[in-house]
Amino acid sequence: MLQPSGDWLIETIGQMDRQMRAVEQQHSANQISLDVSGLGRIDTSGAYLLGRPLRQGDDTIPESSITGEHPAAARLIREVHKRMDHCPPEESSGWGLKTLLERVGAGTQEVLEEAWDTLGFFGHTLVTLAASLLNPAKLRWTSTVHLMETVGINALPIIAALSFFIGAVVAFMGASLLETFGASVFTVDLVGISVLREFAVLITAIMLAGRSDSAFTASIGSMKMQQEIDAMRVIGLNPYEVLVVPRVIACVVMAPLLTLAAMLAGLFGGLLVSWATLDISPAFFLTRLQNVIDWSHFMVGMSKAPVFGLVIAIIGCRQGMKVGGDVESLGQRTTASVVQAIFMVIVIDALFALMYLEADI
Numbered sequence: 002m003l004q005p006s007g008d009w010l011i012e013t014i015g016q017m018d019r020q021m022r023a024v025e026q027q028h029s030a031n032q033i034s035l036d037v038s039g040l041g042r043i044d045t046s047g048a049y050l051l052g053r054p055l056r057q058g059d060d061t062i063p064e065s066s067i068t069g070e071h072p073a074a075a076r077l078i079r080e081v082h083k084r085m086d087h088c089p090p091e092e093s094s095g096w097g098l099k100t101l102l103e104r105v106g107a108g109t110q111e112v113l114e115e116a117w118d119t120l121g122f123f124g125h126t127l128v129t130l131a132a133s134l135l136n137p138a139k140l141r142w143t144s145t146v147h148l149m150e151t152v153g154i155n156a157l158p159i160i161a162a163l164s165f166f167i168g169a170v171v172a173f174m175g176a177s178l179l180e181t182f183g184a185s186v187f188t189v190d191l192v193g194i195s196v197l198r199e200f201a202v203l204i205t206a207i208m209l210a211g212r213s214d215s216a217f218t219a220s221i222g223s224m225k226m227q228q229e230i231d232a233m234r235v236i237g238l239n240p241y242e243v244l245v246v247p248r249v250i251a252c253v254v255m256a257p258l259l260t261l262a263a264m265l266a267g268l269f270g271g272l273l274v275s276w277a278t279l280d281i282s283p284a285f286f287l288t289r290l291q292n293v294i295d296w297s298h299f300m301v302g303m304s305k306a307p308v309f310g311l312v313i314a315i316i317g318c319r320q321g322m323k324v325g326g327d328v329e330s331l332g333q334r335t336t337a338s339v340v341q342a343i344f345m346v347i348v349i350d351a352l353f354a355l356m357y358l359e360a361d362i
Contacts, residue, residue: 003054006039009047018050025054035078038069045081052078119341122319129241130249145247152213152248153255160208160259161266167200168192168267172274185279189286192271193294201263202302203350205256206309210342214317217248218338221321222331230322240322249314256310257303264302297362305353309346316342 003024007013024033033054043051051074055066062082067075133139175191221244224230230240268290275281320338324331 003033003051004036004039005051006041008041009043009051011044011046014047014050021050021053028054033066035067036069037067037071037074037078040071040074043071043074043077045077048074048077048081049085052082055082115341118323119316119319122322123315126241126245126249126315126318129239130246133242133246139242140250141243141247144243145250148247148251149255151216152209152251153259156208156212156259157262159212160205160263163208164196164201164204164263164266165270167204168196168270169274170270171195171200171267172271173278176275176278180279186281186289188271188275188279189281189289190293192268192275193290194298196267196271197264197294197298197302199302199350201267202260202305202309203346204267205259205263205306206313206346206350207343209252209256209259209310209313210346211339213252214313214338214342215335217314217317218321218324218335219331221318222324222334225322225324226326226328226331244321245314245318248318249311252310252314253307254310256313257306260303260306264299301353301357301362305350308349308353312345312349313342316345 005017009017035051035055037051052062055062055078062079067078172188172192175188176185179185179187179191221230224244230244233240233243272283272286275286276283317338320334320341324334
């Protein structure tokens, strides 16, 4: 017979767990009875631990297994036992073809569900954004301007520096290759087209995805964990208007401006390398850039920027809204937001390239 005494609470049961396991190993459930008359306070964790030696599969605990007088112990032990899920360990199926197909199918289903949920979030955000623009009083101008500073001005140094080195590398590689054929002057064309059309906007979008998207997910996710978003709904605030719309506006507005700065920095890097390695003067570089490079390349790069900004903001906010109640979920969603944003930037850039190719732009 087990005769526990004292308080069996979550704070105190840790030291009894080993003793209870020893009892379970030495005796079967039908050989054990429990005297609860000496118990003090008890909660569900204590009830779980005391009832564990008395369990016989999925059957209820027999009435005769619990003796003694206590105001709540017997009832709580049986209630905890009744509400437990008996989950046997899953049998490992190895790494055969069936397991491989199951994993591929589950992964495909997860990707499709994620895409569908993101599309729904995108539509909800667009509807909320349109309603806010039709009624400007709903817009959170202070939050929007602050986010513009965070997303745009604070990101300007790193984006400009990366674009400068990208332009310099493109010019150096082009100079090394084209000089062999006596066509080093075309380095200006290579730098101009590559920076204006692709590299500047891609560098900007990838940096926004890695820097701002993770910040969006982390900030909204931490609010979700602390139930601040639920509190917003209780007091009548729409979380989409308060949290999502300002971030979308900030990204859509600042992405073209950051792209313009990245273009200028990339061209400046190419200019310096051309001047140093090919003896192409800055005046000649700028003159050829103006005469040879069509404005359509600039417009192609700028047209992608607001689309990338919109997609990045949507993904970051959506992942933040999906954060659960633990830190592990926050970390997983932050990682997912960055990976998804960069993936979508590359995919959309490829679609833009195909579209402009077919349009001969």
